[in-house]
Amino acid sequence: MELLMMGLEVVFVPSTLVLIFFGTVLGVIFGALPGVSASMAVVLGLTFTYGLDPVTSIAFLVAVYCAAITGGGITAILFKIPGTPSSAPTTFDGHPMAQNGQPMKALSISLFCSALGGIAAAIAMFLISPQLATAALKFGPSELFAISFMGLSVLTALDEGNVLKTLISGLLGLWLATVGMDPIGGFARFTWGNSTLLSGIEMIPVMIGMFAITQVLKETKERSKIEELDEAGPKNNTVEDKVISMKELWNIKGTIARSGVMGTIVGILPGAGATIASFLSYTSEVKLSKHPETFGKGEPRGIAASETANNAATGGSMVPLLSLGIPGGNAAAIMMSALVMKGVQMGPLLLKTQPQYLSSVFVSMIVTNIFMVVVSFAVAKVFGKILSIPYSILGTVIILLATIGSFALQNNTGNVFLMIIAGIIGFAFSKFGFNNAALILGLVLGEMIESNLRRAIMIEQGNVINVFTKPITAVLMVISLISLLWPVVKPLISKNKAKIAG
Template identity: 40%
Template sequence: MMEGLIDGFFTVLEPYHIFILFLATVIGFWGGALPGISGTMLVIILLPVTYAMDTVSAFLMLTGIYGASVFSGLISAILFRTPGTPEAVATVFDGYPMTQKGEAGRALGIGVISSAVGGLAGTLALVFLTPLLADVALNFSSPEFFALAFLGLTVVASLSGKELTKGLIGVCFGLFLATVGMDSMSGTPRFDFNMTNLRTGIELIPILIGLFAISEIMKKSREDHTLADTVKKVKTKIYDSSIMRRISFTIGRSSILGTFLGILPGVGATTASMLGYSEAVRWSKHPENFGKGTPEGIAAPEAANNSAAMGALVPLLALGIPGSATTAVILGAFVMHGLQPGPSLMTNNSELVYAIFVGAIFLNLMILIFAKPFISTFVYLMKVPYTILAPFIAVFCIIGTFAVRNSLFDVWVMLLFGAIGYFFEKARFPMATVILGVVLGPIAESEFRRSLQMAGGDYLVFVTRPISAILIGLAIILLLTPLLKKWKQEKHIKKSIDKTG
């Protein structure tokens, strides 16, 4: 591990890679701080750009944007009561009241230091836990890989929230899209409707950009995104010894909680921030102060969401299971670059993995260094309506999609999925579930069929092998838990109605 970290350190220290990481940090800052643009959208938009880059540069760019955007959502949350990213929703509760009391600089400083500490905690977990999980997974065969893919697909239960049925429909739709094109094992065309462009399947890039970026543009273009609030000059104070003594325990607790939740597939940084905030209230001696501008109310969600963002990369790199919606997109980027996250990645591409580890450490240091000048710039420049930003985003999406294969057909596919995504949003379909189906579908199908060939058609191969049996059992539990909770709630409501007549 130490040898790998040293090699990764020297890889990241190359001037070009430092520049890529700096660029990713700046892009992530802007994307996270601007309402209407999330880290997920930025990763999707820049996915085609990374296609022409070497793998180390590409994934330093994508993971850097992801981490920086999770951090910078707190800026607009504190200054304008408008969270730049979903992960910063809980930061509004106490961040904006501090701004109203004239303590915006103090609130931003608390957010910056909490985010950096939380991010470093999640990065340490990423460095030490990923190789351990990968070592265990090196003994996997086809049944275990199918079970892993199946477990990854059941993340739909977490990504769907209360809309499990819609989530299942979404993942099934994604699985269907994954079957379009040539059968990888028999070479038989499937669902191509005699169209040459569909013979090789539907490219991942048009689906991603259409479902997320184009649909978001269509939705946001109907809203006013001008930041109408005016904020006077803000002087951000990154370190305050008296405040640090007060919030240090909160930061530590939330960092550990966020890291644990981030490693769990499908939980995500948004959930971690809310739970971090609720635990801060639970542990506080003065819970009545929360919501009125208390420092712990900023430190808790920011430490939790940044540690969870880094923690979500652990199951992605070690097992090939996305820990969040954004890491599901990054999983697609690995596939696009001809790589398969999982135990073999640590063995065959250790230079890339350790470069990602070291890049995450550098990213958190860059957040500390560049947060203050960025906030000063953001306060004065970013009062831009979305109607100005949206056309630039749309043009970039079209150019990026076309550039992957120089195919106009892909552009039409992207626009089609943009319309589908727009109506999915209207129907409150969790679109990340579609991506799960598209990305994990081919893996699940091929490993399922190989397992049956290996066992001579015996379906018991999945339950007679201990690891695959445990993984499939865990997947079924994760899938059934929301249904059991809903059934219990309905039963409780029915009993209450019967008692009251």
């Protein structure tokens, strides 16, 4: 209680509240712009903290970070361009829902769930921060491998009617993640002597290419067939588009609760972060659903799972930062460097000697998540207006935004080329029934899976059995294998049952 009062005293000062509001506006806009990741938003926000004291600085940066993750969902829903990598799963159901004439409903689900995920994670962070951080420290490479493999185990659920092609896509993503220097020994793999490939295949241009460029190419091809129908107006314009009602929100409470818990836990694990949290949560919901076939076609639970989890992960990632001085991800590392620059000694003693950091982060996260709903709606309305622009103009604007997003990553046109190649390949992939989302999932998890598996085997001196028989690893692996094989086994069982019955 004392800690909470301390946080309220720090944050509920007019100047700090104004700063948090400003940080929220800044974060939502940055997050909504493709190519400006949450980490980049925090970097851009750093400039404003030079004149602030350390506690206010972290409150402001936390506001930018949380709001940027939420902002990423806006373009994911409206244009199928994930503003931040963690919003990629939001495109799966958010964009189809917007295309079905319900962009406002999709955006409202995304914003409310983001806020709920953020608030839940902030409370979890405040209550169990030190304890959870200690538990996470016990996670070695084998447990981290099992966690990331669990993320991969959802592959077969992405498209249950096409398991083989989805597996091929996922494996291709995992293989693409091996291009460049290997994470343990630094050996060059599949570089063909090209020094650019040494740093590996950049995830963001591939992601933008496979989602945004592939979509524009599809529209380019389709337009030649439907040009005559173009003047008829948007598709399904008879569908009522309203903000999600409390009743509808209540109906997806289970998804929000599960994703909130999962996002917080994944966020706490160093290196995992919001992207893995949103993918893991989305696919878990697909698995748990009685109607998995509705996912990918505008299912509200899909949007809720992804957006709740990625925002919950922001709270989770603050746990190791504040309790142990270990940044959970890029954005946390930037915040840490801002505090170190101001002379703050990060580490386990921080919470004991200066508890106001934990309390101010907690209160500012709560305030940010409340501000965020209002601010995001205003920003989304502006972005939503863009949807009324004819596709002949909008499609090209999307390409320019995607180009800037890929270029800005390293100020390198090579990434723009990579994005376009990924877009063309993505088009061919979807034409032949392969799964772009599975490929991205493999690419996202590839490095983490390989490095942790190889490290775990090294620690056990080559004894693979020892790696997989550790209690946490074994439990996680069994769950993963069941969930990986279930979509393959399920049709066989039903076929058998039908045979017996027949």
